[in-house]
């Protein structure tokens with residue numbers, strides 16, 4: 241049995257270095273260095289020109305503990321009236337995708353972000369969105385007086401963040417950031433409980449550590465273009481930093497929201513985004529989910545006033561926790577909206593108010609791995625105003641189309657093809673900022 245398997249299996253090879261390594265146009269040097277490993281973010285909007293750290297040294301293909309913390313730390317030196325930093329965490333039930341939870345820790349002025357409350361003067365707000373199996377959505381936010389983000393080694397913590405005194409905090413439970421816990425004890429919102437995220441790749445990581453070479457290639461995180469030689473760009477598009485520290489996790493929610501219990505298990509996720517020019521978005525499609533054995537993340541962005549409509553994309557796919565793609569090459573991923581007949585939902589590029597029924601994703605995984613085609617259909621609308629911002633839970637159906645060389649390789653084999661469609665759940669969003 242073993243020789244046949246070896247002969248017929250195609251080898252999954254990570255392709256993060258397929259990314260084009262041309263630097264994006266704007267590379268900023270590291271912002272102000274804070275006291276070793278600890279940052280305090282004040283709640284007032286600051287005056288002046290903010291700076292961001294949008295690239296990091298990566299002499300190795302794996303990231304050390306200090307670098308990982310740097311990725312989970314504030315990327316902007318101070319929050320003026322038009323910039324933001326956020327720490328985003330979510331989970332969606334694998335059995336009923338209407339059950340979902342999102343917690344976002346913002347350091348953002350209200351003007352910099354579409355749905356923030358304009359009358360709120362603190363830049364430090366925690367938002368919680370919870371959708372229940374019956375379709376009811378709970379959304380609320382609470383302002384903080386100060387936020388503290390600490391790194392590895394400070395008072396025994398790994399990466400952690402506390403928005404005082406909201407009752408919301410997060411903490412990485414391991415120094416390699418493979419597990420996080422978000423703890424909520426908010427009297428103001430009547431919410432208490434926790435969300436735990438355990439990176440799916442950590443399971444195969446443990447297995448792989450026994451094979452030194454494979455362990456070297458493990459990348460449980462996703463940077464916009466993967467890990468690049470010497471210096472890695474954190475900009476997914478000009479002025480927008482985005483770091484995906486947990487592209488897919490086993491998420492576990494155990495919470496009480498206004499007295500209603502919410503308890504489920506399913507795909508979870510954590511990213512960190514920073515934006516220096518909040519007004520540069522034309523459109524932005526993002527989502528993540530689990531489709532059969534595949535963990536997937538998509539990001540496709542159009543910049544405003546770009547007559548060529550060049551899409552900035554970032555793609556991540558892992559199969560059973562093994563990385564297949566972590567790259568920003570536009571040819572790897574196409575994301576297009578699907579609309580009902582007689583509506584503008586399927587228009588691309590989109591305009592404000594275009595509400596799709598779903599999205600079509602096409603990932604080109606190369607000769608070794610074929611193409612992954614996915615239809616995402618939206619379910620519950622969890623956040624947004626039906627105009628410039630929407631976030632949904634979704635269902636996914638997909639299929640893997642083998643490449644020519646895969647078909648040839650398999651021609652002499654009697655192995656059964658995976659013919660049943662892949663199914664899964666997703667959390668997805670769109671921003672559209674042009675009328």
Ligand SMILES: *[C@@H]1O[C@H](CO)[C@@H](O)[C@H](O)[C@H]1NC(C)=O
Nearest residue numbers: 282283284285286287288319
């Ligand atoms: C920013 O400038 C305004 C107007 O000069 C001033 O009132 C405010 O106190 C300043 N804010 C900070 C945080 O320095």
Ligand SMILES: *[C@@H]1O[C@H](CO)[C@@H](O)[C@H](O)[C@H]1NC(C)=O
Nearest residue numbers: 288289290291320321322516
């Ligand atoms: C904030 O800083 C950015 C530079 O990063 C600058 O473009 C912008 O004008 C500043 N905003 C305000 C309100 O000062």
Ligand SMILES: *[C@@H]1O[C@H](CO)[C@@H](O)[C@H](O)[C@H]1NC(C)=O
Nearest residue numbers: 396397398412413414415416
């Ligand atoms: C930080 O990580 C280490 C090693 O991964 C772990 O032993 C320790 O318990 C973690 N600290 C906290 C406060 O979770």
Ligand SMILES: *[C@@H]1O[C@H](CO)[C@@H](O)[C@H](O)[C@H]1NC(C)=O
Nearest residue numbers: 372373374375376498500501
């Ligand atoms: C839906 O479920 C939630 C949580 O159990 C409950 O609080 C809410 O009242 C329900 N809504 C309806 C319309 O039944």
Ligand SMILES: *[C@@H]1O[C@H](CO)[C@@H](O)[C@H](O)[C@H]1NC(C)=O
Nearest residue numbers: 613614615637638639661662
């Ligand atoms: C996705 O949708 C298209 C158009 O409706 C359909 O042709 C295709 O079979 C669908 N793919 C899957 C995997 O269901």
